[in-house]
Amino acid sequence: MVLSAMKKNLSIFLIPLLFASSASCQSVSFYKETLLMKLDASHVTVTGEYCFRNNYGVEANQTIFFPLPLTTGELKLDSVSVFDETEQTYIRHIRKLPAGLFFQLTFHGQEQKKLRIYYVMDHDGRNVRYLVMTHVQYWKKPLSQGTYTLQVEDPSITIDSTSYKPDNVLSENTRTTHTWRKVNFNPDKELDIWFHHK
Known part of the structure; x- marks a missing residue:
């Protein structure tokens, strides 16, 4: 039983690694990300737009990986x-x-594609995390352009800190908006947001 569990756990880690190795040798690149939380x-509630490009003139089949905490009960799978957007x-x-x-x-050769990924997750009342480092590292090169926006309209929520310093914080009526803008982004940590209820 222990050996079986070890094999299962090993496969969990090996499968993403196998896909990751294929990403680095493919002609398709991930170059832009726009995220709204x-x-x-x-x-x-997370809505993200992700832009990809085939850098060569021949057709390419590419495995796309998007990290999500599927092993936890926080993600509402039916929301994913x-x-x-290219093919509608x-x-x-x-x-x-x-x-x-x-x-x-x-x-197709030289084709660009834009995907929109949407999902809803519960949180513990203290922290939410976006796996930006895991996603960018899968593609083995820095992200050319990334824009990340956090909106809070509930006046009872206070943002305590974030793992990356926002470039802009705007408060308007009951809405507070934090924005991060990144160029040639090679993240060394995930995007963590810590908060509390008043």
């Missing part, structure tokens, strides 16, 4: 959707592994 008393269609064939989502995309 809306934090309320119970949940964080992946929409191909939802992506249905998605593998849900402990490390996150995996799916295949076909790129």
Whole structure:
């Protein structure tokens, strides 16, 4: 039984590594990310736009990895959707592994694609995390451009600190907006946000 559990745990870690090694030798690159997180008393709602480019003139099939905490009960799995804005269609064939989502995309020569990924997660009332480091490291090169926005409209929530210093904090009526803008971004930590209720 112990050996079986060890094999299972090993496979959890090896599968993302195998996909990661293939990402570095593919012709497709991940170059831009725009993220909006809306934090309320119970949940964080995340909408992200992710831009990819085929750098060569021939067709390419690419495995796309998106890290999500699928091993926890916090993620509302029925909320997860992946929409191909280029093709104007939802992506249905998605593998849900402990490390996150995996799916295949076909790129024509020199083609660019934009995906929109949406999900809702519960939080513990103290912290939310976006796995930006895990995602960028999968592609083996810095992210050319990243914009990350946190919106809080609940006046009972106070942001205590963040793992990256925001470039801008704007308060307007009951909404507070934190914005991070990154260029040639090679993150050395995840994006953590710590907060409390008044």
